[in-house]
Amino acid sequence: DTGVSQDPRHKITKRGQNVTFRCDPISEHNRLYWYRQTLGQGPEFLTYFQNEAQLEKSRLLSDRFSAERPKGSFSTLEIQRTEQGDSAMYLCASSLGGLGLAGNEQFFGPGTRLTVL
Amino acid sequence: SQKIEQNSEALNIQEGKTATLTCNYTNYSPAYLQWYRQDPGRGPVFLLLIRENEKEKRKERLKVTFDTTLKQSLFHITASQPADSATYLCALGNNRLAFGKGNQVVVIP
Numbered sequence: 001d002t003g004v005s006q007d008p009r010h011k012i013t014k015r016g017q018n019v020t021f022r023c024d025p026i027s028e029h030n031r032l033y034w035y036r037q038t039l040g041q042g043p044e045f046l047t048y049f050q051n052e053a054q055l056e057k058s059r060l061l062s063d064r065f066s067a068e069r070p071k072g073s074f075s076t077l078e079i080q081r082t083e084q085g086d087s088a089m090y091l092c093a094s095s096l097g098g099l100g101l102a103g104n105e106q107f108f109g110p111g112t113r114l115t116v117l
Numbered sequence: 118s119q120k121i122e123q124n125s126e127a128l129n130i131q132e133g134k135t136a137t138l139t140c141n142y143t144n145y146s147p148a149y150l151q152w153y154r155q156d157p158g159r160g161p162v163f164l165l166l167i168r169e170n171e172k173e174k175r176k177e178r179l180k181v182t183f184d185t186t187l188k189q190s191l192f193h194i195t196a197s198q199p200a201d202s203a204t205y206l207c208a209l210g211n212n213r214l215a216f217g218k219g220n221q222v223v224v225i226p
Contacts, residue, residue, distance in 0.1 A: 004160075040218065042216030042218050048213065055212075091160050091161075095212075106214065108160030
């Protein structure tokens with residue numbers, strides 16, 4: 001399967017613990033995005049990378065959230081000191097972007113469902 | 118403030134009929150508008166993208182219109198099938214996508 005993969009698919013943690021999620025994008029895609037989705041809502045943008053550079057980060061993203069894409073391939077999203085309000089589906093997407101390739105579709109992974117008790 | 122509005126009520130439609138969904142937005146000037154399909158427990162799947170200078174786009178049984186004056190997009194599924202039952206999301210932007218809440222469609226056999 002050459003689609004976007006995410007690991008783990010489900011994570012249950014206790015409040016105050018740190019969690020880390022991984023996303024493997026489609027191999028030739030240079031752009032990688034993280035979104036968060038809660039029940040009944042559309043995905044909410046968190047951050048995105050072009051290659052290894054983090055180009056944009058939502059103002060809604062607290063300092064407890066950090067994302068990396070060290071080699072321009074896979075990415076990790078870490079949440080420190082989790083809170084119950086962090087419970088959501090965390091979605092990763094990738095796309096091929098660049099000059100002349102504006103307005104590109106994003107390919108989403110299956111998501112990681114986080115439950116904070 | 119910026120808003121993207123999709124009908125919160127589910128659309129129940131008889132198989133074979135055309136389903137029409139609406140996406141209205143305020144305080145955006147998007148160059149692109151996209152529609153995605155999402156099934157329960159899965160990530161969204163891209164369907165169509167339309168540019169601000171395009172009035173209409175088609176793909177198989179799907180049709181999207183984009184009216185930048187009305188700040189509205191319409192999404193049509195013609196000859197609907199039970200397999201079309203899903204939530205359909207409208208998204209604005211290019212890299213940083215802003216999504217509506219989605220509109221559930223239920224196609225009744």
